[in-house]
Amino acid sequence: MYAFSEKNLHEQTIFVVDDELVNLKLLDKILTSAGYTNLVLISDPGQVLNAYLEHRPALILLDLNMPGIDGYHVMEQLAGLDDPLLPPIIILTAQHQQEYLLKALEAGARDFISKPFDRRELLMRVRNFLDAHVAHRLVRNQKDHLEILVGQRTRELQETRLEIIRRLGHAAEYRDEETGNHIIRMSKMCALLAKKAGWSAQQCDLMLQASPMHDIGKIGIPDAILLKPGKLEPSEWQTMKNHAEIGGRLLEGNDSDLIVLAREIALNHHEKWDGSGYPRGLKGEEIPVSGRIAALADVFDALTSVRPYKKAWSVADAVQLIRDNRGKHFDPELTDLFLEDIESFVEIKNAYQDYPEQLHP
Ligand code: C2E
Ligand code: SIN
Numbered sequence: 472m473y474a475f476s477e478k479n480l481h482e483q484t485i486f487v488v489d490d491e492l493v494n495l496k497l498l499d500k501i502l503t504s505a506g507y508t509n510l511v512l513i514s515d516p517g518q519v520l521n522a523y524l525e526h527r528p529a530l531i532l533l534d535l536n537m538p539g540i541d542g543y544h545v546m547e548q549l550a551g552l553d554d555p556l557l558p559p560i561i562i563l564t565a566q567h568q569q570e571y572l573l574k575a576l577e578a579g580a581r582d583f584i585s586k587p588f589d590r591r592e593l594l595m596r597v598r599n600f601l602d603a604h605v606a607h608r609l610v611r612n613q614k615d616h617l618e619i620l621v622g623q624r625t626r627e628l629q630e631t632r633l634e635i636i637r638r639l640g641h642a643a644e645y646r647d648e649e650t651g652n653h654i655i656r657m658s659k660m661c662a663l664l665a666k667k668a669g670w671s672a673q674q675c676d677l678m679l680q681a682s683p684m685h686d687i688g689k690i691g692i693p694d695a696i697l698l699k700p701g702k703l704e705p706s707e708w709q710t711m712k713n714h715a716e717i718g719g720r721l722l723e724g725n726d727s728d729l730i731v732l733a734r735e736i737a738l739n740h741h742e743k744w745d746g747s748g749y750p751r752g753l754k755g756e757e758i759p760v761s762g763r764i765a766a767l768a769d770v771f772d773a774l775t776s777v778r779p780y781k782k783a784w785s786v787a788d789a790v791q792l793i794r795d796n797r798g799k800h801f802d803p804e805l806t807d808l809f810l811e812d813i814e815s816f817v818e819i820k821n822a823y824q825d826y827p828e829q830l831h832p
C-alpha cells in the first residue's frame with residue numbers, strides 16, 4: 472500500500488546518473504513505460520549538483536564507476552549541501568563485494584539496484600523510496616509551516632503585551648500628570664544613565680521598556696490622595712507610599728526579563744541610599760541598581776515637572792537638590808555620572824516638554 476496516488480508519484484522528479492548512454496536509455500525506457508514523467512538523465516556526473524539545485528529531485532539513481540567525478544564524490548557533494556530534504560540515493564551497480572557496498576552506504580546511499588536491471592525489482596524499489604520521500608517531505612513542510620505560524624503568533628503576543636504594558640504605564644501616570652510625557656522622559660533618562668553605568672545596549676533597551684511602569688502602583692491610590700493639590704496628611708502619606716508595593720504586586724509572577732526588571736524598578740524606585748526610603752528601607756547596594764537609576768531619573772523629572780501638589784522647579788534647583796542628596800537619597804557613583812553630563816539629561820527633558828510656561832521663576 473502506498474500513501475500517495477500513482478499520479479502523484481509518477482510526477483516526482485527522478486535523476487538517473489550514469490556515464491553509459493546505454494544504461495541511461497534503458498532506465499529511461501523502463502521508468503517511462505511505467506508512467507514516470509519527470510526523468511532527468513545525466514551522463515556527466517559533474518552536472519549533478521547544479522541540476523539538483525535546479526530540479527529538487529525526489530529520488531536519485533546513481534552509477535558508482537564513472538570517469539572524472541565518481542559516484543562517491545557526487546554523494547559527498549550532495550551531503551555538503553546539508554539539505555534536510557535530501558532525497559534517497561540508490562546505487563546502480565554490477566559489483567557485489569561487501570567492502571564496496573559498505574563504502575557506498577557510508578557515503579549516503581540508501582540501497583542498491585544490481586546491473587543488469589531486473590525491471591520489476593527496479594520499479595518496486597523506485598516506488599517504495601519515492602513514496603517514503605514524498606511522505607517525509609510533506610511532514611517536514613507542514614512542520615516548517617507550523618513553526619512559522621507559531622513564531623508569528625508569539626511575536627504578535629509579545630508586541631501586544633508590550634503595548635498593553637506601555638498603556639498601563641501611561642494610564643497610571645495620566646491621573647496626576649496630564650501629558651504622559653513624564654514616563655517618556657524618565658524612561659529615556661533611565662536608559663541613558665544605565666548606559667553610563669556600563670549596561671549593555673540590550674539591557675539599556677530593556678530599561679527603556681521597563682521603567683515606564685515604575686509608578687503603575689498609583690492605580691491603587693484614591694484620587695483624593697493622588698490628586699490632592701496640597702501637602703498630604705500623615706495617614707494619606709502612608710497610603711501614598713503603598714504605590715511601590717502595589718506596583719511590585721501587579722508585576723509579580725511573570726518570568727519575562729522585561730516584567731522582572733519592571734517589577735524590580737516599581738518596587739525599589741523610592742528606596743534611598745542611606746536606608747531612609749520605602750517600602751523596605753533598603754540601604755546602599757542592597758537596593759538593585761535598576762532602582763537606584765530610576766530614583767535619579769524619577770526625582771529629577773518629577774522636580775522639574777508640574778504636579779497637582781507642586782509647581783515645576785528650575786533645572787538649577789533640581790540639580791542642587793540632587794547634588795545635596797548624593798550619598799543620602801542617591802547612589803553617589805550614579806549621582807556623579809548623572810551630574811557629569813547633566814546637559815544630556817536636560818536635553819531629553821527639553822525634547823519632551825509639557826508646558827514650559829508653567830516653570831516657576
Ligand atoms: P511624584 O510626584 O512622581 O514624585 C516622585 C518623587 O520626586 C518623590 O517621591 C520625591 O522624591 C521627588 N519629589 C517630587 N516633588 C518634590 C518636591 O517638591 N520636593 C522634594 N524634595 N522632592 C520631590 P516621594 O516623595 O516618595 O513621593 C511619591 C509620590 O507621592 C509622588 O510622586 C506623588 O505622586 C506623591 N506625593 C508626594 N508628596 C505629595 C504631596 O505633598 N501631595 C500630593 N498630592 N502627592 C504627593
Ligand atoms: C512610551 O510609552 O512611549 C514611553 C517609553 C518608551 O519610549 O518606550
Ligand code: SIN
Nearest residue numbers: 670674732759760761
Ligand atoms: C542588569 O540588571 O543586568 C544590570 C546590572 C545590575 O542590575 O546589577
Ligand code: FE
Nearest residue numbers: 685686740741
Ligand atoms: Fe513613585
Ligand code: FE
Nearest residue numbers: 685686769773
Ligand atoms: Fe515617576
